[in-house]
Structure formats: C-alpha cells, structure tokens
Amino acid sequence: MxxxxxxxxxxxxxxxxxxxxxxxxxxxxxxxxxxxxxxxxxxxxxxxxxxxxxxxxxxxxxxxxxxxxxxxxxxxxxxxxxxxxxxxxxxxxxxxxxxxxxxxxxxxxxxxxxxxxxxxxxxxxxxxxxxxxxxxxxxxxxxxxxxxxxxxxxxxxxxxxxxxxxxxxKHINEFHEADKYFTVDNNCIGCGLCAERCPVDNITMVKGKPSWNHHCELCASCIQSCPNKAIDYKGKTKKRKRYLNPNVKL
Known part of the structure; x- marks a missing residue:
C-alpha cells in the first residue's frame, strides 16, 4: 500500500x-x-x-x-x-x-x-x-x-x-493570529465557500459572514475562493488577480 x-x-x-x-x-x-x-x-x-x-x-x-x-x-x-x-x-x-x-x-x-x-x-x-x-x-x-x-x-x-x-x-509563528487582519465587505453573499475550502477549518460562518478562529495558516484559500472578492487582508489584496489551480476541485 x-x-x-x-x-x-x-x-x-x-x-x-x-x-x-x-x-x-x-x-x-x-x-x-x-x-x-x-x-x-x-x-x-x-x-x-x-x-x-x-x-x-x-x-x-x-x-x-x-x-x-x-x-x-x-x-x-x-x-x-x-x-x-x-x-x-x-x-x-x-x-x-x-x-x-x-x-x-x-x-x-x-x-x-x-x-x-x-x-x-x-x-x-x-x-x-x-x-x-x-x-x-x-x-x-x-x-x-x-x-x-x-x-x-x-x-x-x-x-x-x-x-x-x-x-x-522566524515570523511563521505569527501566522495563526494573523487572521485578525482579514476583513469582509458588503460584497459578501454568505455563500460559505471560504469556510468550506479552508484546509484547517479555521472559518466559521456567523450571521452569514466568515469569522476566523485564530488557527490560520495564511494559505489565502479564503481570499482566493471568494467569488465576489469580498475578503481582503490589510487592504493589500483587493485589486489583485486571484488564483485557484484549474486542474483540481477543492
């Protein structure tokens, strides 16, 4: 095997x-x-x-x-x-x-x-x-x-x-708490893709909006997966082109 x-x-x-x-x-x-x-x-x-x-x-x-x-x-x-x-x-x-x-x-x-x-x-x-x-x-x-x-x-x-x-x-240990810098704007439709695709189950949907639970890996799956680009990190990612591997289904 x-x-x-x-x-x-x-x-x-x-x-x-x-x-x-x-x-x-x-x-x-x-x-x-x-x-x-x-x-x-x-x-x-x-x-x-x-x-x-x-x-x-x-x-x-x-x-x-x-x-x-x-x-x-x-x-x-x-x-x-x-x-x-x-x-x-x-x-x-x-x-x-x-x-x-x-x-x-x-x-x-x-x-x-x-x-x-x-x-x-x-x-x-x-x-x-x-x-x-x-x-x-x-x-x-x-x-x-x-x-x-x-x-x-x-x-x-x-x-x-x-x-x-x-x-x-040496800054890797700061990653778990870095999710405090994620923000969600009014473009969020509450689809839950961010929570569904988070590889470490770090996101909970609260009243139709994602809430991060401070065990983040900073993989950016939530940002990349959002269909409306509603999730941002420190105001840096809003206008950047997203990436999801086209050869697999997450």
Missing amino acids: NKIYYFTGTGNSLQIANDLNEKLSQCSVHKIAKYSGEKIDTKTLGIVFPVYYWGLPLVICDFLCKLDVSENTYIYAIANYGGLPGKALDQCEHILKEKGLKLSAGFLINMPGNYIFGYGAKSKKVQEKLFEKESKRIVDIYDCVKTRKESKIEKSHAVIDRLFYNSFY
Missing part, C-alpha cells in the same frame, strides 16, 4: 498528489490537516506541501511531529513553491531524524505562485508552462518512489534563498 498526505490552500499540492496517485498502484490520498496521530500502515509515505516563508507551513511541522509509521517506511516529501524553495525539505528531514525516521527522498516542484499577499496570479500562459513541467517531474518522482530509491534531498542553489529563510521564517 502507498499513501500520500497533502496540504493545500489553492490546489497546487493536491494536483501533485493526484497526479502521482494516478501512477502509483494501490495508493490513497489524504488531507494532512485530518491526521490526528494514528499509526499509518504503508510501504511508502508521500508528504506534499507548499513552501511558506521559505520553510514548512505550521500544519506540516505539526504533522511531522505527530507522525507514527514504522522505521522501514519509505518516506519522501514534495515541496512546491512559487518563488524560491527555501529550506523546507531540510526542515522536514531534520524533524523526521529527531523522531528516528528517515527522509529517503525530497523533491522540489515549481508551481504557479499564489502568494496574493505579495502579488497577483500569474498569466495563464505561465501557469500552463509550469503545469507541463510538473507533469514531467511527476514521472521522475514516480520512477524513484516505485523502486523506493534513496536519493539526495533537493536543495535550492540560490544563496539568497537560504538567507531569506533565516530572516523571514
């Missing part, structure tokens, strides 16, 4: 998980946020996630710390990024090592950027090129996983990337 656990805000990690799942036999795909620490019985375990602030999302750190698998499980990780990959795979390897587990392979995949707090969505042409590259990378990853091949953890070749990790990742 093969299992893949993923975390996604706008669909990139889900696409990677689904694409790999289609190639692996006897495989199943699971949401990382639903994992509560039970023993995972599997021959290979894939962990798919986005890079946040040049490192691991908090929900991934929590998952790795709770992870319960046998020592002979082949564990591999796939980090996808829109800008630079930072040290997310290094972190993953370190946390697993502290638990007496081994990260047997780590892969980096460049996907369409979705960091709406800093920029709008890339053009369709750029997105399509990245999706084409992703499909080729999936073939390489599949070849590695099917034979349980031990390989070097992929790393960024940009020195500035490693420096950014040291400067920015």
Whole structure:
C-alpha cells in the first residue's frame, strides 16, 4: 500500500498528489490537516506541501511531529513553491531524524505562485508552462518512489534563498493570529465557500459572514475562493488577480 498526505490552500499540492496517485498502484490520498496521530500502515509515505516563508507551513511541522509509521517506511516529501524553495525539505528531514525516521527522498516542484499577499496570479500562459513541467517531474518522482530509491534531498542553489529563510521564517509563528487582519465587505453573499475550502477549518460562518478562529495558516484559500472578492487582508489584496489551480476541485 502507498499513501500520500497533502496540504493545500489553492490546489497546487493536491494536483501533485493526484497526479502521482494516478501512477502509483494501490495508493490513497489524504488531507494532512485530518491526521490526528494514528499509526499509518504503508510501504511508502508521500508528504506534499507548499513552501511558506521559505520553510514548512505550521500544519506540516505539526504533522511531522505527530507522525507514527514504522522505521522501514519509505518516506519522501514534495515541496512546491512559487518563488524560491527555501529550506523546507531540510526542515522536514531534520524533524523526521529527531523522531528516528528517515527522509529517503525530497523533491522540489515549481508551481504557479499564489502568494496574493505579495502579488497577483500569474498569466495563464505561465501557469500552463509550469503545469507541463510538473507533469514531467511527476514521472521522475514516480520512477524513484516505485523502486523506493534513496536519493539526495533537493536543495535550492540560490544563496539568497537560504538567507531569506533565516530572516523571514522566524515570523511563521505569527501566522495563526494573523487572521485578525482579514476583513469582509458588503460584497459578501454568505455563500460559505471560504469556510468550506479552508484546509484547517479555521472559518466559521456567523450571521452569514466568515469569522476566523485564530488557527490560520495564511494559505489565502479564503481570499482566493471568494467569488465576489469580498475578503481582503490589510487592504493589500483587493485589486489583485486571484488564483485557484484549474486542474483540481477543492
């Protein structure tokens, strides 16, 4: 049996998980946020996630710390990024090592950027090129996983990337409370898509409006999913072009 656990805000990690799942036999795909620490019985375990602030999302750190698998499980990780990959795979390897587990392979995949707090969505042409590259990378990853091949953890070749990790990742612990900066205007129609798609169930609908519960991952799924662009963050995102992966259903 093969299992893949993923975390996604706008669909990139889900696409990677689904694409790999289609190639692996006897495989199943699971949401990382639903994992509560039970023993995972599997021959290979894939962990798919986005890079946040040049490192691991908090929900991934929590998952790795709770992870319960046998020592002979082949564990591999796939980090996808829109800008630079930072040290997310290094972190993953370190946390697993502290638990007496081994990260047997780590892969980096460049996907369409979705960091709406800093920029709008890339053009369709750029997105399509990245999706084409992703499909080729999936073939390489599949070849590695099917034979349980031990390989070097992929790393960024940009020195500035490693420096950014040291400067920015220390702010990751502020993410849970950062949802206090979300605002909702009168364009909200109370559809509830933001709450439905929040990957960590951090949103509750109160009197037809979203209310955040301070366990945010800053994935921006709520902003990206809002059909009326009613949700904003610090007044920065209102006019930016939204992004949702067109190849998956959230």
